[in-house]
Amino acid sequence: MRYELLGCLRVIDGNDVKMLTAPKVEKLLAVLLVRSGRPTSISQLIDEIWLSEPPRRAVPALHVYISQLRKFLARAGAAETPVVTRSPGYLFEPADEDDSDFREFERLAAKGSELAKAGFPAGAVDAYRRALALWRGPVLGDAGGGPILRGFGTWLNELRLQCIATMVTCGMELGQHLELVPLLRQTTLENPLNEIYYQQLMLVLYRCGRRAEALEVYRELHRTLRMELGIEPGRAVAELHQRIMLAESGEVSPDMDCELLWTATAGIGVSISQSAANPDPARPGRY
Structure with missing residues (x-):
């Protein structure tokens, strides 16, 4: 799969081009991509998604967005989810053939x-x-x-x-x-x-x-x-x-x-x- 950020974010699998329609899930994928191979903490992800105004239940909401992102990537063609739970938050592990x-x-x-x-x-x-x-x-x-x-x-x-x-x-x-x-x-x-x-x-x-x-x-x-x-x-x-x-x-x-x-x-x-x-x-x- 190919991930493209030099413009609007999109995910490409062969001839199929997929784009996220949920802005917060899009930001989540973007942060994980640019920090590919490095864990991103829960607090960092909350800061990126909600800036200085997170909701009271930001952590449960973040977990929902992670689930939605994994489903999106599976539909886009990922054989295994590249979004891995890794302390203190989450990690994006691209497959060997993936590129951006x-x-x-x-x-x-x-x-x-x-x-x-x-x-x-x-x-x-x-x-x-x-x-x-x-x-x-x-x-x-x-x-x-x-x-x-x-x-x-x-x-x-x-x-x-x-x-x-x-x-x-x-x-x-x-x-x-x-x-x-x-x-x-x-x-x-x-x-x-x-x-x-x-x-x-x-x-x-x-x-x-x-x-x-x-x-x-x-x-x-x-x-x-x-x-x-x-x-x-x-x-x-x-x-x-x-x-x-x-x-x-x-x-x-x-x-x-x-x-x-x-x-x-x-x-x-x-x-x-x-x-x-x-x-x-x-x-x-x-x-």
């Missing part, structure tokens, strides 16, 4: 990082594209949740942004500038305060010969930062803006290009592989 989209995403992100660091940008771009293609929407859709699910969603979103930044760097090295414009425009819309994606979009547009659009991207960033935070853009993106302003042609010089290409994402590829192998202790995963 977020584990696959982790593996592809780490592969892309390794290929980028080894000097194989084409292979890195391919791995990153396959990783990003797994996302169907926000983590767990609109399911919400407590500290475990919120932390998990934040961690995965950060890893996704790292993938985009490093993939763009590798794509620019391969000359794939035009293909990167839609991705970077969408990423700046979704992350309006993150300067690195504006910087990359400016450079990509400039290398496509779209100098005026590159300068407009900087003006948009400047307006956003002044309005939202009351600050000016950072030195790196301001320097790129100045150099584009002073350029007399639509072609970036090789020295300028190489320097700005790699300073834009310095250290990001390393952080991806480290994140997959040595995640933050606060991350609610199986590690």
